[in-house]
Amino acid sequence: MRVKVLAFAGFREILGREREVEMQGDASIRELLEMFASCSPRFREAASEPFCALRDHVLLMVNRKRIDAEKDLYRILADGDELAIFPPLAGG
Amino acid sequence: MAPAVEITEEEISLEQMMQRARSSQAGAVVSFLGTVRNDGIEWMEVEAFRDLALSELEAIRQEAMSRFSLQAAEVAHRTGNLAVGEAIVAIVCSAAHREDAFSGCRYILEQLKSRAPLWKKEISAEGGRWVEGE
Numbered sequence: 001m002r003v004k005v006l007a008f009a010g011f012r013e014i015l016g017r018e019r020e021v022e023m024q025g026d027a028s029i030r031e032l033l034e035m036f037a038s039c040s041p042r043f044r045e046a047a048s049e050p051f052c053a054l055r056d057h058v059l060l061m062v063n064r065k066r067i068d069a070e071k072d073l074y075r076i077l078a079d080g081d082e083l084a085i086f087p088p089l090a091g092g
Numbered sequence: 093m094a095p096a097v098e099i100t101e102e103e104i105s106l107e108q109m110m111q112r113a114r115s116s117q118a119g120a121v122v123s124f125l126g127t128v129r130n131d132g133i134e135w136m137e138v139e140a141f142r143d144l145a146l147s148e149l150e151a152i153r154q155e156a157m158s159r160f161s162l163q164a165a166e167v168a169h170r171t172g173n174l175a176v177g178e179a180i181v182a183i184v185c186s187a188a189h190r191e192d193a194f195s196g197c198r199y200i201l202e203q204l205k206s207r208a209p210l211w212k213k214e215i216s217a218e219g220g221r222w223v224e225g226e
Contacts, residue, residue, distance in 0.1 A: 008141055009211035010222050057224075064144055084141065088225025091138075091145075091169060091210025092126055092181050092201060 001025070001079045003032065008086035011058075014042045015085070023077070029060065030073040032083065047085075057087050096165065097149040099140050101172040109184040113164040118186035122193040124201055126181040128174050133214040136174045141209035145169070152203040160196040162187050167200055169210060180212070 001023045007015040015036060023032065033054070037044035047058050054069050061067065061084040067075070077083065094112065106125055113121045128136045153165050163186045170180050181204065185196035204210075205226055212223040 006141070008209065009139055009213070012139070086141065086209065087211065087222060089206065089209055090212050090223045090225040091140075091208045092205040 001027065001077070003027075003077050004080075004082040005032070006082065006084040008084070009090075010046060010087055011043070011085045014040060014046060026076050028074045028076050029062070029067070029083065032077065033073075059086050059088060060084065061086075094166075096167070097146055097153055098166075098168040099142055099145055099149075099171055100168060101170070104168045104170060104179045104182045106179065106182045106184070109166045109168065109182055113166065113184045113186040115163050115186065117188060118163040118193075119188050120190040120193040121184065121186045122190070122197045123185075124181075124183040124197050125179050126201075128176050128178050128180060130176045131214065133176065133216045135176070135215050136180070137213040137215060137220070138169075138171045138174060138180060139211045139213070140169070140171050142171075145208045145210055148208045149204065152200055152207060155203070156185065156196040156199045159199065160185070160187060160192040162192060162196045165196060165200065167204065169204070169208070171210075 003021050005019050005021055047055055049055055060069055063082050106123055110121055110123055149167050153167055156162060156165050165185045168182045183197050183200050185193045187193040213220050
């Protein structure tokens with residue numbers, strides 16, 4: 001299963017703007033984020049509270065729709081999904 | 093014809109936006125220009141989730157057009173590296189009467205801040221800091 005990951009602002013500096021990730025079998029959003037955290041201590045520090053809870057300032061979109069970081073974290077991603085990771089918006 | 097919403101690495105021309113907003117039906121043209129403030133910074137970096145930001149800005153613009161009976165509305169947001177004093181965002185609204193033009197301009201700005209996927213980083217001699225969202 002391949003998922004496209006887009007990252008912006010501080011998360012782009014850690015993960016890069018865009019990458020394709022290959023996952024074995026079914027994988028949830030949480031598992032994908034845990035994979036990033038295990039590969040990148042900077043990502044772990046930026047995204048996680050102690051005990052692996054996601055920080056409030058981590059916003060997520062799947063296929064351009066905002067998802068609830070608490071309720072939808074165990075949602076299984078589908079092949080071809082696009083996950084976007086970014087901090088709270090700060091334009092203007 | 094210039095697009096009504098724009099995300100650009102080029103300098104924004106508020107004068108041209110104002111000119112386009114003028115019409116025989118408009119009794120008021122209101123503009124807002126957000127600029128890079130010198131809080132001890134050297135420059136600012138602005139980043140966008142570009143296609144999503146464009147569609148969100150267009151949705152906000154259309155909401156403002158219908159809520160406040162605007163004659164015209166345009167929004168332009170910069171990306172890239174900006175010097176102190178440069179324009180980050182420009183909004184122009186025209187309407188038959190000033191109340192609607194002011195309200196439309198403010199509505200677009202406030203909605204943009206909470207809905208458009210855009211981020212700013214302030215760079216100073218000490219390093220860079222992403223501006224926290226409101």
